[in-house]
Amino acid sequence: MAAGTWQKWYNGTWTEAGIGGRESNMTPVTADSPTGYTAPENEYKPTTPGWAGQQVASGAAPATSPLFVMDVTYNAHLGLYIAEPQNPDQSGNAPQEIYATRDLSTQKWFKLGDTGTYTNASWYRWFLDSANGTSSAIVGGSFRAYCSYGCSTELMSFQYVNLTIDTDSPAQAVDTSKRYTITNADGLLLSAAPDGTLSGATTVTEDTGAWTFHATGDGSYTITGADGRALGVDSSSTAGRAWDAPLTLAAADSTDVGQQWFVVPATGDAGSVRLVNRYSGLALGMNGTAALTTPQRTWDRGSDAGGVSSVLTTVAAQTLTLAEFRPSPATPTAAPTQAPTTEPTQAAPTQAAPTQAADPTAAPRASQGPLASTGTNVLVPVLVAVVLTGVGALALRRRARRG
Structure with missing residues (x-):
């Protein structure tokens, strides 16, 4: 990134210079600490005498945050960004904690829970969607959490666990009882x-x-037209993951990951969404001649880099509005009993009419217990963990208690 084009998070804003600027120590949001960061007067300062341990012991600098070294993904089932940081307890006996936030621009992370008896001391981790087996950017209700170094046993330098975080109030990106038009920012x-x-x-x-x-049921959707055929890409080969892979209509199959779509809010464009194909991780985009899956963009491409090109080069082509389809009233003919012959049409809407998802984070809670025991009417997680090793499998299943 070029100097002057990015900023650091400090004191609640993204205003510090990316190079040379100050940065805040992020902390979990609790009732006693609602800001999500260490107050500037309590931050580490290079001019303070003493090595790190001495400064922490004297209160001159904050201790290692529970949010230290996080990997992040968007969980479409919850409608939240989730993260798994390194636990400050590096004994290897601490569970993996899971945190969440509604908005990455605010950096207000609250604890969802932890993995209970599955413990580790790992700092090198990443998520993977269980359905497609390739994408870490967006996951459904069930996903894999990978670990390298400091995993659950001294002999394991690599492993993953299967996790499910469930809730009584899953995100509802759309109202499935309605029919919609899908319109991009170009009005198509x-x-x-x-x-x-x-x-x-x-x-x-x-x-x-x-x-x-x-x-x-796990955060994704299938999308069907009037004839019942489902919108998707060919998931039988890697061609369905290529840039500009054509969209197809085929017999609906809810198990076909190529026909599954994530409805993701478009950052900075209230009411707009992106439809991200679960198989490819690419966004639905269109122009006057084609509808394709295209790389997700936050800026228009001015010129090709290294010869890499895509048919759809603008943000507008993939920034979408979902509006309820409302057929125009039929035009009566001279004969009162004759059925109207004019086929109703609908033009591009001029204003977004999205369905807002339920907000499971309306009352973020302070540090909670294991995911298996965080009963609450806001979020009731359930954890299933399977630890794969070289010699067998250890299954850990814990179920939520109702609070």
């Missing part, structure tokens, strides 16, 4: 031709552009 609506070809159009009918979302 996703339209299906009779032969199944998909593209952007300025108007759609009930047959060509009314889409229904079906929840899979």
Whole structure:
């Protein structure tokens, strides 16, 4: 990143220079510490005498934060960003803690729970979506948590556990009882031709552009048209993961990861979303001639770099609005009993009408117990952990208590 193009998080804002600027020590949000960071007057200062341990002991610098060295992913089932930091307890006997935040721009992380009897001292970790086996950016309700170094036993330098974090109030990105138009920021609506070809159009009918979302139960959705066929990409080969892979309509199969989509809020564009294909991790985008899966963008591409190119080069092509499909009233004919012949159409909406997800973080709680015992009517996690080793498998299952 070029100097002057990025900032550090300090004292609650992203205003410090990326090079040479100050930075805050992030801390979990609790009732006693609602800011999520160490107060500036209590921060480490290079001019303070003494080595780190002495400064911490004297109160001149903060101790290692429970949020130290985090890996982060978006959990579509919860509608939250989740993270698994290194535990300050490096004995190897501490459980893996899981934290969450609604908004990365605020850095307010609260504890969801921990893995109970599964313990480690790892600092090198990453998430992986269980359904596609390739993506760490977005996961569903069940996912893998990988570990390198300091894993659950002295003999294990690499392993993963299967985790499930469930809740009584999962995120509801869309109302599955309604039909929607899918419109990008260029004003084009996703339209299906009779032969199944998909593209952007300025108007759609009930047959060509009314889409229904079906929840899979773990944060993703299948999307079907008026004829019941599902929108997706070919998941039988890696070609379905390529940039500009064409969208297809095929017989609906809720187990086909190529037909599963994550509905992800578009950062900085209230009411807009991106539809991210679960198989490829690419976003649905369209122009007047095609609808494709394309790399997620936060800026328009000015020129090709190294010859790498994509058909859709703008943010607008993939920034989408979901609006309820409302057929236009039929036009009556001269004969009162004759059915109207005019097919209703719907033009691109001029204002977003998204369905807001339930907010499971409305009352962030202070440090909670193991995921298996954090009963609450806001978030009731359930953990399933399977630790893979070279000689066998250890299954740990813990179930939530109702608070």
